[in-house]
Amino acid sequence: SQQGEEDPQALSIQEGENATMNCSYKTSINNLQWYRQNSGRGLVHLILIRSNEREKHSGRLRVTLDTSKKSSSLLITASRAADTASYFCAFKETSGSRLTFGEGTQLTVNP
Amino acid sequence: DAGVIQSPRHEVTEMGQEVTLRCKPISGHNSLFWYRQTMMRGLELLIYFNNNVPIDDSGMPEDRFSAKMPNASFSTLKIQPSEPRDSAVYFCASSTGTALAPYNEQFFGPGTRLTVL
Numbered sequence: 405s406q407q408g409e410e411d412p413q414a415l416s417i418q419e420g421e422n423a424t425m426n427c428s429y430k431t432s433i434n435n436l437q438w439y440r441q442n443s444g445r446g447l448v449h450l451i452l453i454r455s456n457e458r459e460k461h462s463g464r465l466r467v468t469l470d471t472s473k474k475s476s477s478l479l480i481t482a483s484r485a486a487d488t489a490s491y492f493c494a495f496k497e498t499s500g501s502r503l504t505f506g507e508g509t510q511l512t513v514n515p
Numbered sequence: 516d517a518g519v520i521q522s523p524r525h526e527v528t529e530m531g532q533e534v535t536l537r538c539k540p541i542s543g544h545n546s547l548f549w550y551r552q553t554m555m556r557g558l559e560l561l562i563y564f565n566n567n568v569p570i571d572d573s574g575m576p577e578d579r580f581s582a583k584m585p586n587a588s589f590s591t592l593k594i595q596p597s598e599p600r601d602s603a604v605y606f607c608a609s610s611t612g613t614a615l616a617p618y619n620e621q622f623f624g625p626g627t628r629l630t631v632l
Contacts, residue, residue: 437621439621446608447558447608452619492558502573504560506557
C-alpha cells in the first residue's frame with residue numbers, strides 16, 4: 405500500500421498569512437480526508453472531499469482535489485497561532501480496504 | 516459524549532513483558548481502528564473492526580500483536596512479548612460505516628505512549 409506524499413514537510417508563517425499544504429497519491433481513490441494533530445494529541449478530522457468533488461470549504465479551510473493530477477491541497481486562510489499543528493492527508497484507494505495517511509506537514513504559525 | 520477513550524495514556528515496560536492497551540469507542544460507532552505512530556514510519560493502520568468483527572488485520576506487524584473486540588464498547592490490543600522496537604504511540608479511532616466503506620470521518624483517542632525498555 406502506498407503512502408501519501410505531502411509537501412512541504414514543514415512550513416513556518418506569520419499570523420494572518422495563508423498556509424497551503426499539498427498531498428499527492430498514486431492510484432484512484434474514493435475520498436480524501438485532512439486531519440490535524442496537535443503535539444501529543446490524537447488526530448482531529450478537518451474535512452472530507454469525495455472523488456467526484458473538486459473543492460470544499462469549511463470555515464477558514466479550503467480543500468481542492470484534482471484527480472487527474474492525483475493531488476489535493478489544503479489552504480488555511482488568515483492563520484492563527486492556534487493553527488500550529490501537524491496536518492495529514494488520508495485517502496482510501498478504490499482497490500484497497502484501508503485508509504492511507506500521508507507523512508504530514510508541520511505548520512508553525514508565529515504570533 | 517466523552518469521545519474515544521484509551522487507557523493507559525502512558526506505559527513503560529521491560530522487554531519481554533505483556534502489554535495490553537484498551538479502547539472504548541464512541542457509542543453508536545460500528546467501526547474501530549488501531550493505529551501506530553512513529554517518527555520513522557508515520558501513522559500505520561494495524562487492524563480495523565466493523566461490528567466487532569476484524570475486517571483487515573494485514574497491518575499487524577507480527578504474531579506478537581493481537582487485537583480483540585468482545586463487544587461494541589471495548590477493544591484491546593495486546594503485545595506479547597513486547598520488544599523495544601514496539602515503542603510508539605498507539606491510537607484507537609472509531610467511525611460509522613460498513614465493512615466495505617468504513618472510511619467516514621474518524622474520531623481518534625488521545626493515544627497510548629508505549630515505551631519498551
